[in-house]
Amino acid sequence: MSVFTAFEAVAARQPDRLALQIKETTGYRRLTYGVAARQARTLAAALLRAGVVPGDRIALVSENRPEWTVAYFAVTAAGATAVPLDVQLSDAEVANVLRHAGCRMAIASGKQAPRLLGVDAGGPVPLRVVDLDTEVSGGRTLSFQAIVRESGEPAAFPLPDVKEDVLASILYTSGTTGTPKGVMLSHSNFLANARSILDFGLVNAEDNLLALLPLHHAFPFMVQLILLYSGAHLTFLASLKAPDLLACMQETGVTLLVGVPQLFYMLHKGIFDEIGRRPLPLRFLMQRLLRLSGALRPLGINLGRIVFAPVHRKFGGRIHFMASGGARLDPVIARDFLALGFRMTEGYGLTETAPVVCFNPLGRMRPGSVGVPLPGVEVKILKPDAEGVGEIAIRGPNVMQGYYQNSAATAEVMRDGWFLSGDLGVLSADGYLTITGRAKEVIVLSSGKNIYPEEVEEPYLKSPYIEEICLIPQASDRAGAAVEGLLALVLPDLDYFRAQGMTNVFETIRWDMENVGRDLPPYKRPTGLVIVKEGFPRTRLGKIQRHLVQQQFQAERAREAGPTEAPPPEAEAALLGDEVGRRVLGYLREATQKPAVRLDDNLELDLGMDSLARVEMLVALEGMFDVKIPDEAAAECFTVREVIERLQTLRGVPVGPPGPSRRRGWGEILTGSTPAETQAMVEASSRPSASVITAISRGMCAALFRSVYRLRVEGLQHVPSHGPLILVANHCSFFDAFIVAAALPSRTSQQVFYLGFEWFFRHPLLARWGRGVRVIPVDMDTYLVRALQASAVVLQQGRILCVFPEGERSVDGRVRPFRKGVGILVKELKVPVLPAYISGSFETWPRGQSLPRIHRIGVRFGPVA
Structure with a gap:
């Protein structure tokens, strides 16, 4: 046969039964x-x-x-x-x-x-x-x-x-x-591979597979054979856009979805982003139901199929089986799909094994493992280490005949009928295989520690800010100093940053990676971070080609050390030749000290402009072009092109010869006319009712921290009863603002205003409480001018402003570098500063911990400077 x-x-x-169909512009063509x-x-x-x-x-x-x-x-x-x-x-x-x-x-x-x-x-x-x-x-x-x-x-x-x-x-x-x-x-x-899989009865004649993977690969080719030998049919789709994919699944009643991990990451992200947009009570309920459903699956109870029926309907309502292959699938993704009510399996194979070697039997899926060997296929681990990890060897009727006209390469991988895969893994006592990495991709540190990049990358990929990540060995930093560890190359999800109105890409990703890294052994935490602008080279099945990534990264470093870039292409030259473009380009060259600035340069990633420098740029351009640029432009303009286009859309932008420009300084911004919206934010927290709410909240905080956390306060003699004054404190936990409130004298606390994240106070009840305890809801990273202007209003009224100048909670309890915003207020408004050091809050509620624990807390106030 x-x-x-x-x-x-x-x-x-x-x-007469349908075998193959494809969706084309005119409809479905069928065979x-x-x-x-x-x-x-x-x-x-x-x-x-x-x-x-x-x-x-x-x-x-x-x-x-x-x-x-x-x-x-x-x-x-x-x-x-x-x-x-x-x-x-x-x-x-x-x-x-x-x-x-x-x-x-x-x-x-x-x-x-x-x-x-x-x-x-x-x-x-x-x-x-x-x-x-x-x-x-x-x-x-x-x-x-x-x-x-x-x-x-x-x-x-x-x-x-x-x-x-x-x-x-x-x-x-x-x-x-x-x-x-x-x-x-x-x-x-x-045929041997197909027969072994068919014996499990995974597929029947009523099934319809959406064939998304290119058929020249062994994995999708074998999936095709299994479907056709079962009498089922396949549906091809030329477009891989999410709307087209979902429409096809609904129109044709797809029952099987087979893909690489990237496909399931995309679907998982879409599902859970949708859940994340639900109101907090509904989101909380869905998360608890997901956890319950996941716990019931091993007992044979599929609650998710009922509870999450809308998710199933979105995929056409008939999918009963999902399979992932071609690369390692994150166990969390697999568990979530199981909890949602889908039957999910993961397998393992190589082109040389025609291709399937192992897969998880339905009903006995073990997330994180690629399952058990197929009948007639043998798997063993060569030279296992202390943890049982070694090279995977395979023998069976599915193993290749060799490499065509390449006997030397064949001899390297074949030993007495066993194929040496080059993959590393461990076999459990009951025969489940777990892949730990590729032998050639293992990063070995001088300490002898082995790092498997895919395993370490998985938790970081859960970050909404990270589109792709690739870990490579780091031998030195940018200055050439010797550093041994992992360098994280990260492609940010700029669409997500735009949707959130965030521009501080590097700091946000660094922050999120620190949170993830807390749960990893120290040697697995990246020691360096580089933001990249393009996706990594991959195989057609989605595997990162790490050797090419390293080559490209080294070439890019060499280019950075070499001569400046070539002149821009004609399309860019035309826009940069415009009067607006030339003047913007001239400013950016002077401000960033970079001789080569391109239209698609990212203001932060390529030109090194943080949120403060971005605001200073817009303020300078306002004076240069005599226009008013909206505050939100600082959060919406990511590239040089977008800055120029924003200026060109504003009415009154001159295109004639440049005249003398007037540049506003921070002093004028802070002491000049304050927008009514900003003024209203401060006034809302200055109403008489705020005194009552502040007194009650402060009393509750004092009772909690003095009784439960044995709050110790030192240096109260340094604390004045009124301002203008900036109170600066270190930042280690969510408790810090409440600790400061509890430590301050009652009379002083009535004078204190805080800056808070706007997103936290969107709920009406939280917004009302926030106004009562004098929280000004404005994100300093996104709306820096508005935040500083609101701060200036507070200080000009003779009040006290409490800020955490690090701008983020410390990951290790040590004080981090200060952001520049507080320095601007001090310098321009000549305001004194009251320092405070909070001890014990890191031990009480550090980053990455869900709930606080009991530990003594102290606050020490220093002399006003």
């Missing part, structure tokens, strides 16, 4: 089993008539579509060997593979056929191409449409008897630009 005859047998039993089998047999006969002989290698270069499947079956039915190629390969890479495989013919889509006709395949005669889309044959091109249109009865086309040991595919996994490495897989390899 061959791969094709196994399919043909299913088609004979159900010729039944009978039509697909007939077209495959017809094309196989045409290939033989065109001179193909059993054993020939035929390239298959096409996007996912029904004809891909038909063409593959046709090649193997003719006794030839299919060489599927990635459509994203360059012409040079395609030519390299064609020459190595010795292909004399190719089958390609209409998009790919023209370039294949121009490729030098290195054979004695030019490459011939079967075009899946053209209507007429001619020259070196054969028309697939004409072949299947003009065919007679399939029985009239005798095909060779293809044995199971015949080579079915050569799958190229690497070396497309150097020495290619083509994996030789026989019909027997594929």
Whole structure:
């Protein structure tokens, strides 16, 4: 039996049943089993008539579509060997593979056929191409449409008897630009793998798989075989946009979703972002129901299917099975999908094993593990360390024949019938395999500690601020000093930053990574952070190509140390040549001391402008162009281009020759006219009712911290009863503002105002309480001018302003560097400062801890300076 005859047998039993369909602009195009089998047999006969002989290698270069499947079956039915190629390969890479495989013919889509006709395949005669889309044959091109249109009865086309040991595919996994490495897989390899999986009864004839992964990879190819051998059908979708994907799932009733971890990360993020937008009580309830549902799943109770029915309906309402492969799936993602009511499994395999080696049996899924070996497949761990981790070796009927024309590479990975995978893992006592990393990617520290990058990256990927992260070894910092550890290269989710009105990208990501790092051993915490602007190179199955990441990073560092950039392209030059563009560019060069500034430079990441520098830029541009720039522009303009475009949209921007510009300083901003909105924020907290609420809240805080936390206060003789005064304190916990309130004398506390995060006081009840205890809700990072102007109003009224100048809670209890905002107030308003040091709050409620614990707290006030 061959791969094709196994399919043909299913088609004979159900010729009119749907096998393959694709959504196109005009609707769905469909092929039944009978039509697909007939077209495959017809094309196989045409290939033989065109001179193909059993054993020939035929390239298959096409996007996912029904004809891909038909063409593959046709090649193997003719006794030839299919060489599927990635459509994203360059012409040079395609030519390299064609020459190595010795292909004399190719089958390609209409998009790919023209370039294949121009490729030098290195054979004695030019490459011939079967075009899946053209209507007429001619020259070196054969028309697939004409072949299947003009065919007679399939029985009239005798095909060779293809044995199971015949080579079915050569799958190229690497070396497309150097020495290619083509994996030789026989019909027997594929059929053995398919039979082992089919025996588990995972799929039935009623199933519909949404085929998203490129079929030239072994993993999606095997998934396709399993579906077709079960009598089910596949749905192809040209677009991977979320709305198109969801629409297709709803329209076709998709029941199976198979993908790489990236797909499930995307779906998981969409689901939980939606939950995060719900009101707090509903969000709390959903989180508790999710936890309950997850606890009941091992008992065979699927509460999530009922409770989270809207989630299931969003995916079409019929999905009963999700499978992840191709890379490691975060166990938290798997647990959450199980708790939502989906059946979820994860497997493991390689191209060299045709491809599946292990998978989690349904109902016995173990998140974090890739499951147990398939029947007939053996797995062992070579040279396990003290924790049982070693290289994974595999033996079975699915293991490849070797690498095509590369006996040396074959000898490196085959030992007495065992395939050495290069992956590291550990086997549990009951046979579950857990992958810990790739042997070549393990980062070994001088201390002997092994770090598996994927494992460490997983918790950081949960941050809403991080789009992608890649950890590489760090040998030195930017100054060249020796540093051993992990360097985190992070691609920020700038869309999320925009939606939140946040601009301080580096500090926010650093802050969030510190929170995550608290739960990791010290040697696994990144010692450096670099923000990148482009995604990392990946395989088509989503794995980060770490060797390329390191090469690109080193090349970028070399460019930074080299000469300045080349002149901008014409499109950029036109905008920068505009009067507004030239003047903005001139200011930025002077302000940042960077000779090369480009339109798409990020103000923070490329030009090093923090929130203060950004505000100073907008203030300077206001004077330069004699316009009023809204405060929110500081939070909305991320790039040089956006600054210029914002200025150009404001009325009254001059485009003539630049005149003398007037630049406002911070003194004028703070002592000049204050916007009514800012003034109103302060006045709302100055009403008589605030005195009552402050007194009650302060009394409650004092009772709590003096009785439970044994609050000790020193230096009260330094505390004046009124302002103007800035009280500065260190910041370690959520308790700090309440501790200060409890420590201050009652009379003084009536004079104290606080700055608080606006998002925390959005609820009406919290907003009313916040006004009562004199909290001004404004985010200093996002609206720095507004925050400083409100602070100035408080101080000008002779009040006391309490601030935490670090701007964030300390991750280790030590005082962090101060932000610049407080310094501006002190310098411009000539206001005295009262220092306070809070002890014990870090031990009581540090960052990353859900609930506080009991520990003595102290406050020491110093002399006014």
